[in-house]
Amino acid sequence: MTSISKIALAALLGLTLFSTTASADSEKGKKLYQKNLKETCGITGGVFAAKYKQADWDKAYKAGTLNKKMTEACPAGKDFFESDKYKKIETHLYDFVHDFARDSGNIPSC
Amino acid sequence: MKKITLSLIAASLFSGNLLADEAALQAQIQKLIQRIEQLEQAQGTTQQTQIVLQENQAEIKETQISQGDMLSKVNAQSANDNIKWDIDLRSAFHNINYQYADDAKNRDGSADATHSGQKYSNNSLFTNRLWLGMGSKVNDDLFFNGQVAADYYWGADTSVNHSAMSQDMGWEANSKPHDASLGLRQAYFVYKFGNDWDIPMTFSVGRRAAVDGFLANNREGTQKPGSPLAHITNVEVDGAMMQFNLDKVFLPGSYLKVVYGRSYDTINQNALSTVPYTGTTFPGDDKVDFLVLPMSIYNDGASNLMAEYAMIMNAKGDTVSGTTYGGVAAGTAHYAALSYQLDGLNEDVDFLNDSTVFASVAMTSTNPDSGYTMLGSTDNKTGYSFWAGVLFPDTISDGGRIGIEYNHGSKYWTPMTWAEDSIIGSKVATRGDAYETYWNLPIVGKNLTAQLRYTYINYNYRSSISFMDDPSFKNLDHSQELRAFVRYQY
Numbered sequence: 001m002t003s004i005s006k007i008a009l010a011a012l013l014g015l016t017l018f019s020t021t022a023s024a025d026s027e028k029g030k031k032l033y034q035k036n037l038k039e040t041c042g043i044t045g046g047v048f049a050a051k052y053k054q055a056d057w058d059k060a061y062k063a064g065t066l067n068k069k070m071t072e073a074c075p076a077g078k079d080f081f082e083s084d085k086y087k088k089i090e091t092h093l094y095d096f097v098h099d100f101a102r103d104s105g106n107i108p109s110c
Numbered sequence: 111m112k113k114i115t116l117s118l119i120a121a122s123l124f125s126g127n128l129l130a131d132e133a134a135l136q137a138q139i140q141k142l143i144q145r146i147e148q149l150e151q152a153q154g155t156t157q158q159t160q161i162v163l164q165e166n167q168a169e170i171k172e173t174q175i176s177q178g179d180m181l182s183k184v185n186a187q188s189a190n191d192n193i194k195w196d197i198d199l200r201s202a203f204h205n206i207n208y209q210y211a212d213d214a215k216n217r218d219g220s221a222d223a224t225h226s227g228q229k230y231s232n233n234s235l236f237t238n239r240l241w242l243g244m245g246s247k248v249n250d251d252l253f254f255n256g257q258v259a260a261d262y263y264w265g266a267d268t269s270v271n272h273s274a275m276s277q278d279m280g281w282e283a284n285s286k287p288h289d290a291s292l293g294l295r296q297a298y299f300v301y302k303f304g305n306d307w308d309i310p311m312t313f314s315v316g317r318r319a320a321v322d323g324f325l326a327n328n329r330e331g332t333q334k335p336g337s338p339l340a341h342i343t344n345v346e347v348d349g350a351m352m353q354f355n356l357d358k359v360f361l362p363g364s365y366l367k368v369v370y371g372r373s374y375d376t377i378n379q380n381a382l383s384t385v386p387y388t389g390t391t392f393p394g395d396d397k398v399d400f401l402v403l404p405m406s407i408y409n410d411g412a413s414n415l416m417a418e419y420a421m422i423m424n425a426k427g428d429t430v431s432g433t434t435y436g437g438v439a440a441g442t443a444h445y446a447a448l449s450y451q452l453d454g455l456n457e458d459v460d461f462l463n464d465s466t467v468f469a470s471v472a473m474t475s476t477n478p479d480s481g482y483t484m485l486g487s488t489d490n491k492t493g494y495s496f497w498a499g500v501l502f503p504d505t506i507s508d509g510g511r512i513g514i515e516y517n518h519g520s521k522y523w524t525p526m527t528w529a530e531d532s533i534i535g536s537k538v539a540t541r542g543d544a545y546e547t548y549w550n551l552p553i554v555g556k557n558l559t560a561q562l563r564y565t566y567i568n569y570n571y572r573s574s575i576s577f578m579d580d581p582s583f584k585n586l587d588h589s590q591e592l593r594a595f596v597r598y599q600y
Contacts, residue, residue: 027333034411107245
């Protein structure tokens with residue numbers, strides 16, 4: 001391995017030290033909705049997220065009541081929103097509903 | 111005397127009563143005075159409160175007027191500004207090596223004495239790739255997506271005549287007058303209709319995103335794949351697309367896309383011609399059209415099964431005599447693939463829940479017209495390929511994942527993966543075995559990411575994804591690339 005390759009590798013490894021932020025991902029959240037809730041709620045992820053505005057989702061998330069807000073959007077998913085499984089994936093679901101909220105202005109690709 | 115005494119007693123009693131009444135009266139007067147003072151103070155406070163309220167009201171009114179003026183300015187400025195932008199900038203380091211076979215052959219089958227056994231490498235190739243994404247949305251059913259792009263190596267020199275030091279030199283390319291080129295990677299609008307029908311549809315025309323499709327997104331560190339199957343399709347295409355959403359009548363997440371477009375056209379662009387934009391620049395170098403049918407068979411968010419059939423008309427080959435070698439419409443090429451990915455292997459174990467496995471099988475087939483050859487043969491030839499991979503958490507970072515992939519391709523395996531993001535050539539198109547491992551690392555969430563990737567390709571047949579080449583004439587023995595990048599997306 002050449003010295004410049006070693007430097008590049010060392011630089012990348014060094015970056016791991018700065019890896020600080022949790023990596024929630026709206027695309028992952030969308031997949032998790034599809035997997036756990038689409039059939040129960042009977043609506044697509046896009047329709048679910050667009051039930052509320054970004055500020056509404058934000059407020060509920062910060063208040064620790066996102067599961068209740070999601071239950072309002074999908075009453076049939078109440079059991080899931082109160083489960084331990086939900087707690088594990090809440091950040092991904094939040095990222096998804098936030099990014100595709102009614103007033104997000106997000107433009108889907110196709 | 112007795113009368114006088116009684117009078118005095120009566121008078122003193124009367125005066126005593128008078129004094130007591132006066133004191134009580136004085137106390138009442140004092141209370142009244144205090145009450146009046148209190149009322150006066152209260153009245154003063156009320157007046158002060160009223161003054162403060164009036165001042166506040168005036169301030170609010172001024173603020174409202176100011177905000178109204180600002181809104182008017184914003185409205186005037188953005189009323190016709192209907193594009194939203196996003197940025198994807200990637201800076202990468204590449205270390206690449208090619209090793210020619212000891213008995214390397216030229217394209218015509220003759221011995222390549224110049225390159226046989228030789229090794230070629232570049233220990234420090236740096237590249238920048240910028241994607242400026244555009245989005246415009248009229249409503250939920252009508253929107254546009256676009257992307258302008260620049261992808262170049264540091265110090266790039268595209269000048270034809272190096273000694274002339276033209277304005278193409280990398281260090282001044284965009285600071286000096288030049289040509290009007292701007293790289294367009296994607297530009298298409300989407301129109302959705304029939305949302306209440308059993309089979310809602312979508313129509314789209316433009317320059318489509320057919321790169322980094324299903325499965326290739328893993329090695330690029332991208333969560334969302336493009337819709338084509340990267341096992342047989344990785345190209346930039348211009349065409350029209352009709353999508354049929356089968357979710358309501360078939361399986362969850364299912365859809366079928368029908369894409370028709372043109373990938374190659376050498377019409378005569380000569381401005382001095384009397385009939386420009388007609389004919390072809392070279393005889394026989396006909397237009398190349400394609401039909402692609404990507405289909406999502408099942409997608410429940412964890413299991414994703416996709417299939418694709420594609421056909422290229424007027425695919426380039428050679429004449430039997432070989433006289434027009436270099437590109438002539440020689441026949442038809444067919445492609446098919448079936449790919450599966452499972453996200454989350456076991457919900458009860460975090461490590462497995464964040465892991466992914468995938469596998470894909472594919473085939474390509476050439477069907478040369480009479481008098482022409484494709485892949486060095488006048489006969490139909492079929493190639494096969496297998497692609498598998500696994501991704502799992504790195505366990506030392508939050509969200510970092512390591513991937514390991516393996517590809518195998520047979521002698522006549524020739525997919526259309528010309529735009530695959532590999533400096534040393536498409537690894538998916540390997541006629542032989544390709545091994546790859548990568549580490550995708552989030553640094554600041556999804557906004558700043560990094561990747562370290564190593565690819566090794568061992569060739570059993572010719573390294574080429576051209577129908578004009580005969581796979582029997584092996585050129586390279588193996589090639590490899592080490593890549594590291596940091597990527598900003600927002």
